[in-house]
Amino acid sequence: MCQYNARGLLRSLGATLKNFLYILIALFITSCQSETIEKPLVVDYYFFGPQAASFEIIGFGWYQWNTQGPDKGEPEDIIKVVIYKETSLEKIKKNYPVNTTIEQDYRYIKYQTAISHFNKLIPEFNEAKINNEQLIKNLSLIVSHFK
Secondary structure, X not given: OHHHHHHHHHHHHHHHHHHHHHHHHHHHHHHHHOOOXXXXXXXXXXXXXXXXXXXXXXXXXXXXXXXXXXXXXXXXXOEEEEEEOOOOHHHHHXXXXXXXXXXXXXXXXXXXXXXXXXXXXXXXXXXXXXXXXXXXXXXXXXXXXXX
């Protein structure tokens, strides 16, 4: 009788472990497939300061498919910059594509690069006695957006 109970117990324990293993595998697979969902911050080109201070990280202030900016008297090119943190660049570019036909121009910048840019630029403006209040507000906006 003891052997029968032990065999039944082992069979029951084996089935429980098997079910537990299936659950672990399912959790592992779903965690690998899902990407952190975040809402990127989309801002205007000049959010990063004047072109002279930001072109190295986001390019020039004209459409990237042009060789120069608009002529005098023509409207400025509208360029948006997408700041992202956890999402892959591939996914960001898919959600915010550049489209020359409708003059839709996006630039892409990682969160940490944006933060580093402001942390460098704010003291430089301060030292040169250039008003940096808007830069400080913009840095705060980035930080609060990704909290």
